[in-house]
Amino acid sequence: MTLDRRSFLKLLAAGAGAAGLPMIGHATEIMPKKGRRVVVVGGGYGGSIAAKYIRMLDKTIEVVLIEKNKQFISCPFSNHLLAGFIKDLSSLTIGYDKLAKNHDIKMVYDEVTAIDPAAKTVTTKGGSIAYDRLVVSPGIDFRTEEIEGYDDKTADLMPHAWKAGPQTILLRKQLESMKDGGTVILTAPLAPFRCPPGPYERAAMVAHYLKTSKPKSKLILLDANPDIVSKGPLFRKGWETHYAGIIEYRKAAKVTAVNTTAMSVMVEGIDEVKGDVINVIPAQRATALMASAGLIGEDKKWCPINATTFESTLHKDIHVIGDASSAGAMPKSGYSANSEAKVCAQNIVAAMNGKESVEMSGINTCYSFLTHDEAISVAGVYTVKEGKIISVPNSGGVSPIDYSAAKLEAPYAQSWIKNILTEMST
């Protein structure tokens, strides 16, 4: 724990120092800026769409998209690997070639190490890049320092699988190797966190695997929250219908410590719960990069933004979208990031052309699966009132509690993932 907190603080200090020092200017400038330019950091659900829509709206603005990885793997639908509905993550993996070609977006595959709001530059391992406007869609970091005993190796033994990829595969492998009659522990952090219905869908997906392949096993969901965060009554009904005797749900059960040797977690510092497979999803915040750039607000977790333009309220000309932003009523979801990116893109283009900002209008839709052919959803339409993003009154909501729509929502969910990943990659 101390190690992790120390390294985080060190990073924070280094970043904060760097931003104020001329040292940062020494990074070699790569791709010198000629005309008007927007730099987008992060090529996930938010960043890829922001880059695309800025180019769609104004071809005279150069867009540089900086992304660490050559491929993006979707978190939504990655729980399907745990259930065994998909054999690998290929259907959830997209590249940037077509997106870059179709819209003439300049790709830089590199890691961003610093943002200098005063000099208006982004520094990567390869050098610095200047911007007129910056969009950051960085995703999340874990607040692992809040869990005693959590160190650099914990995730290798107790995977979070909350960033899709090797972690998801590791968790699936652990489930496959577990003996029948084993116990799976899944821990959900205090809200707000990425994908509010995610832990509860995961419980169903893991339980589905246990029911079909290891029927003597069980799953304990330790939820730090006072109750299920999203689609509560629907999840309860789904669990009772399909996974009675497999899923044990414990609310207000915050995990405060882990022990990878004993393979146990400590609940509220009192109860030790042992498991054969332990999936610890730590609490979250915006990434360390955002902290070092001074973009995180007073809550020390998320980035405050203007609700209409998604421009940071802390630094001019920097816009923050996706999970890292404090977007009022909009949940931290893939669809929200997609919708926020479009709002942000339109208002960046307006601002760069000296035009008035346009009032935001956003949507969120989240599907969760209960079985291979039953899904439930939550949907919302968003607007701004008195400077805050709110849900449009008397709209949105969840699926009917009688599950009458569940069989139809499963194919719609499949079409949703197909459409949103196509939108990001073409």
Added chain:
Amino acid sequence: MHKKWSTLAIAVGALAMSSATFAAPTPDMLANACGGCHGTNGGSAGDAMPSLASQSESSFVEAMTKFKNGERPSTIMGRLAKGYSDDDIKAMAGFFAKQKLYVTAQKLDKKKVALGAKLQEKNCSRCHLDEGKDGKDDTPVMASQWLPYLQIQMDLYASGARKMPDKMAEKVKGLSKDELDALIQFYAAQK
């Protein structure tokens, strides 16, 4: 512009702090949000989801209004439609009507498409104009929609969940399951 307004607002006082600092949502601001499910500019890559690109304005307004008031069954569309005013819906309708028809690449049965062509000529063409490429009110553009999407609609009609217009019900009564299948194959094949 926005900055000037803000400065003015602060100067004048709290009363001036209203949404007047921003322009009302434009058609693209409203419509782009739909793309996460219906594809960029309403061209759907998912086969259960309809393309909205090139849909006629009156059919779009008709569908959204019926989703909003619950006349047309839906899963999430009713919940979402309630978030928009009649003017918002008209603005989105205008946006999607302007988009090029999204041509789907799907496996179709040539024989069924040929049979569907004959059947539509005789049964459907008086309302579903220009082989499903033109639409008005409750006869929407159906050209090039995905087969699974069209099948879901036919199933909703068959179960009674979605109310069939009387004129359509009269025609459908005399058609077999295979003939209805041929008809949706025909409309899916139009470009």
